[in-house]
Amino acid sequence: MKLYNTLGRTIQEVKPLKRGEIKLYTCGPTVYHYYHIGNLRKSLFDDTLKRTLMLNNFAVQHVMNITDVGHLTNDADEGDDKLQSRADEEGKTVWEVAKFYTKAFTQDMAALNVLAPSKLVPATQAIKQQVAMVQALLDKGFAYQVEQAIYFDVSKLKDYGKLTGQKLDQKEVAARQDVxxxxxxxxxxxxxxxxFTVGRFKDHQMHWPSPWGEGFPGWHLECSAIIEQELGDTIDIHTGGVDHIGTHHTNEIAQSEAAHDGKPLANLWLHSEFLLVNDKKMSKSLKNTYTLEDVVKKGFHPLDLRLFYLQAHYRTQQNFTWEVLEAAQNRRQSINAWADLRHQAEADERGQQLLIAATNEMQKALANDLDTPRVLAVxxxxxxxxxxxxxxxxxxLDAALGLQLLDRADIxxxxKELITKREKARASKDFKESDKLRDELLKDGIELNDTPRGTRWSRNAG
Structure with missing residues (x-):
């Protein structure tokens, strides 16, 4: 199995730290709003990766974080914590906001048939580990304390920025929450x-004691600490979106590898590309930031969106339009109708050989950097x-693509008796009775298709 490693920009074979096992960490949501369809694409990429690893006989230990503290709204000193800003808007506590949107996130994942992680860890449940990591970085001379905060000193790390391929003097100040x-x-x-809970954070709702004073962790720290806590110093695979490369993952690598005397944080770094909407980036001003709820309200099934994502390779930008989603919906209905044939016909020897060959071709495509478009073509x-x-x-197919084809029950x-009666009516050229029986089945959501091999049925929805 081979994957594209952002660190080095090459396709590399998966060589686990421990034979037959994979330690996987995926960056999770910041729970101050609903996940939008761009975020959801990244979740589907993670899910495809995990499913493919499992199909290649790896036991996957998968950990994901929940960012429920420390994510600031902008680059300036007046930036607020995103959860606290949302709490103020909704008249709730930050804890209530985090709980509400964490539940919404897990519901979206279930609707999209995304496999749950082995462990989902909120940042607020790893404070002790985060404090310990800061102390280790201070002790090793990689961090320093000032009035407002404790900072990581990037000049102390020779290979800072290696994930981007930039040297420190080339790297611009990234437009991110902690800068x-x-x-x-x-x-x-x-x-x-x-x-520290001073200045603009004097009244911050979330704060904890530390050896240096009351405060709360920065955004990047939680991922490093959770990985250390749950998976150890070095893991096999770390994923995120391409927007994580320049700052979040660069800083994760810096603090983890400094704390662990240069041990690599992850052997493979995988990143999914952006989702565009009508060829434009999603933004509130353009009103093109859609959620799964918006998709469902338009009459689509969550699995229509899942199939839409699978139609593009994770390392290419994908463009969302309602028309393209409708095409994915139609494609899924065709796949479902074909899956229903399991209850109506059996593959002959030639057909079974074709299915075996198709399985091998699909497995080969997935093992080649998760080539889902090729899988769907097969x-x-x-x-x-x-x-x-x-x-x-x-x-x-269900293990690889998660389209729940095997869940489709027999009629x-x-x-079945109505279909038999209709076939007899057609044979005797009683087309009025035939049409009546067809309409009766249609009320049950069963569509009929008369073929040279006999009448075939399929469900017209779901």
């Missing part, structure tokens, strides 16, 4: 490890060949 205009910072790129070839699926083939005994 503040604190006059006490030694370098513009120095990032906050711990904020599936289309199988469907166009008119081969009825076997249970084993649908099990493989009832009564519905």
């Amino acid at each position: 503040v205009t604190d006059p006490d910072k030694k370098n513009p790129q120095d990032f906050a490890l711990w904020f 599936l289309s070839d199988v469907i166009n060949a008119g081969v009825a699926p076997t249970k084993d083939f649908l099990e493989y 009832t005994k009564r519905q």
Whole structure:
């Protein structure tokens, strides 16, 4: 199995730290709003990666964080914590906001059939580990304390920025939440490890005691601390979006590898590309930031969106339009109709051989940097060949793509009897009775298609 490693910009073979096992960490949500469809694309990428690892017989220990503290709204000193700003807007506590949007996130994941992580860890449940990491960085001379915060000194790390391929003197100040205009910072790129409850954060709702005073962690610290707490110093694979490369993941690497005497944080770094909407970046001003709820309200099933994501490779930008989603919906309905053939026909020997060959081709495509478009192309070839699926083939597809094809139940005994009656009516050229029986089945959501091989049924929704 081979994957594209952002660190080095090359396709590399997956070589686990421990044979047969993978330690996987995926950056999770900041729980101050609903996940939008761009965020959801990244979740589907993570899910495809995890499913592919499992299909390649790896036992996956998957940890994901929940950012429920420390994510600031802008680059300036007056920036507020995103959760606290939302709490003020909604008249809730930050704890209530975090709980509400964490639940919304997990519900979205379930609707999209995303496999749950082995462990979901909120940043607020790893404070002790974060404090310990800051102390270690202070002790090793990689951090310094000023009035407002404790910062990581990027000048102390020779290979800072290696994930981007930039040297420190080439790296511009990233437009990110923790890059503040604190006059006490030694370098513009120095990032906050711990904020004190002074100045603009004097009344911050979330704060904890530390050896240096009351405060709360910076955004990047939680991921390093949670990885250390749950998975150890070095993991096999770390994922995120391309927007994480320049700042968040660069700073994660810096603080983790400094704390652990240069041990690599992760052997493979994978990043998914942006989702555009009508060829434009999502923004509130353009009113093109959609959620899963918006998609469902338009009459789409969450799995229509899942199939839409699978149609593009994770390292290419993907463009969302309602028309393209409708095309994905139609494609999924065709796939579902084909999956329903499992209850109506059996693949002959030639068909079974074709399914075996298709499975091998799909497995090869997934093992080649998660080539889901190729997998879907192979599936289309199988469907166009008119081969009825076997249970084993649908099990493989569900494991790989998560479209829940095997969940599609057979029709009832009564519905089968109606189809038999209709076939007899057609044979005797009683087309009025035939149409009546067709309409009766249609009320049950069952569509009929008369083929040279006999009448075939499919459900017209779901």
